[in-house]
Amino acid sequence: MIIRLAVAVAVAVAGCAHQKEQHVEMDPIVFAARPEGGVSMIDPEALFAEAGAAYADKRYRDAVAIWDRMVADFGNSRWINACLYNAGLALEAAGDLDGAAAHYRKLTSRDCGSACSDQIDGLYRLGSVYVEQKNWTAAAELWKQTLARKDITLSDRVEAQGRRAEAQFNLRDLGAAERTIREQQDLVKANADVERLDTDFFVGMGAYYLGRIAHEQYRLLPVRGPDKQMAEDLENKARMLVMAQARYLEAMRVNNVEWATAAGYQIGSLYHELYDDLINAPVQASGEAREVYLEQLRERIKTLLQKAVAIHEKNLLMAERNGVENEWVKRSNEEMANLKRLLVPGSPLPTPQAKPQPPAPPLPRPKDELPPRIVL
Numbered sequence: 570m571i572i573r574l575a576v577a578v579a580v581a582v583a584g585c586a587h588q589k590e591q592h593v594e595m596d597p598i599v600f601a602a603r604p605e606g607g608v609s610m611i612d613p614e615a616l617f618a619e620a621g622a623a624y625a626d627k628r629y630r631d632a633v634a635i636w637d638r639m640v641a642d643f644g645n646s647r648w649i650n651a652c653l654y655n656a657g658l659a660l661e662a663a664g665d666l667d668g669a670a671a672h673y674r675k676l677t678s679r680d681c682g683s684a685c686s687d688q689i690d691g692l693y694r695l696g697s698v699y700v701e702q703k704n705w706t707a708a709a710e711l712w713k714q715t716l717a718r719k720d721i722t723l724s725d726r727v728e729a730q731g732r733r734a735e736a737q738f739n740l741r742d743l744g745a746a747e748r749t750i751r752e753q754q755d756l757v758k759a760n761a762d763v764e765r766l767d768t769d770f771f772v773g774m775g776a777y778y779l780g781r782i783a784h785e786q787y788r789l790l791p792v793r794g795p796d797k798q799m800a801e802d803l804e805n806k807a808r809m810l811v812m813a814q815a816r817y818l819e820a821m822r823v824n825n826v827e828w829a830t831a832a833g834y835q836i837g838s839l840y841h842e843l844y845d846d847l848i849n850a851p852v853q854a855s856g857e858a859r860e861v862y863l864e865q866l867r868e869r870i871k872t873l874l875q876k877a878v879a880i881h882e883k884n885l886l887m888a889e890r891n892g893v894e895n896e897w898v899k900r901s902n903e904e905m906a907n908l909k910r911l912l913v914p915g916s917p918l919p920t921p922q923a924k925p926q927p928p929a930p931p932l933p934r935p936k937d938e939l940p941p942r943i944v945l
Contacts, residue, residue: 613639613648624655629663632656650676650687657694670698685720693725696732709736723760724767727753731771734778743782750775773828776820780832783813784839794851806846810839826888830897833884837904840877844870874908881905 620635636652636659643649653676660669673695681688692715699708712733716726730753737746753775757766766772787809792802817832817839847870854862881901888898910916 629659632659666698666702705736705739723764728771731774738778747782750779769825773823773825776823777828777832780813780816780820783816792846792850826891826893830888834897834901837877837880840873844873874912878908
């Protein structure tokens with residue numbers, strides 16, 4: 570059995586008679602006593618480098634074991650924040666999101682002292698893990714706490730607002746999500762001539778979710794009979810469609826290509842959904858009379874599908890111009906092919922079905938590209 574003894578070394582620096590003694594805190598020294606006899610000294614710098622090499626070789630569990638050992642052995646030394654952060658990254662890469670979250674929570678709960686930037690970085694990684702886990706309640710609360718801090722930059726604040734709105738949207742609190750996005754937009758506008766943002770990604774994210782809010786409100790509007798009620802309901806849906814489209818266009822004007830392709834896809838989706846709503850609207854006719862009515866309606870509203878096709882074509886052209894290949898480009902291709910099939914004469918009418926919510930676009934820096942911390 571190896572017994573470890575951590576010793577904190579203080580060096581006294583001698584000066585003139587009237588000067589006070591100075592103490593310099595060194596890294597802890599750990600001695601390992603071997604059962605067979607003898608004592609060896611464990612060098613934290615060598616251990617840290619060994620863990621880094623394991624991480625680079627994608628031996629994530631080995632790296633975590635070393636960093637966790639350092640956390641246990643070296644107490645409150647300067648290595649601990651980096652060890653916790655790096656272990657969290659390694660566990661994310663290994664697919665252990667619960668383990669990663671536990672390490673980030675331990676990091677963010679430490680007294681940060683003069684190293685609060687480590688704690689802030691841990692908060693943002695923890696938030697990303699919650700998003701991957703779709704733990705929207707925890708994510709919303711985390712971003713609320715982050716926004717209450719006074720020591721985050723403008724770019725960090727804009728990101729936290731965008732991510733909080735995303736969590737609120739997924740919790741179906743559309744009103745709160747819209748308020749958060751409006752606060753973000755006001756903040757960006759107020760600081761336009763003061764500080765430059767690190768990225769426009771989260772501005773685009775906020776603008777996109779404004780469109781998603783209106784889009785979701787469109788979906789929630791009913792289409793009911795008889796004819797007078799149905800005409801009123803369809804008018805309400807048409808107005809909400811116009812609002813959602815305008816918001817998606819604003820998101821595209823941010824010029825972040827990830828969110829622009831997402832918004833372009835959603836605009837095309839709006840017109841397809843309106844087509845389906847009209848086809849599936851309740852009618853009093855039945856049997857052959859209903860079939861005749863639907864065929865006539867289909868011919869009259871096929872321009873909605875044609876418009877949707879044109880929108881997806883433009884979205885794909887924009888993506889090609891910018892060299893982008895993402896989930897939204899893939900979906901636009903699939904949706905365009907589906908729409909063209911519906912436009913073929915004699916193709917079957919669509920059947921009512923719930924439309925799945927598309928996944929969010931990838932983050933600007935995927936987690937497997939994040940470098941581990943170094944300690945200077």
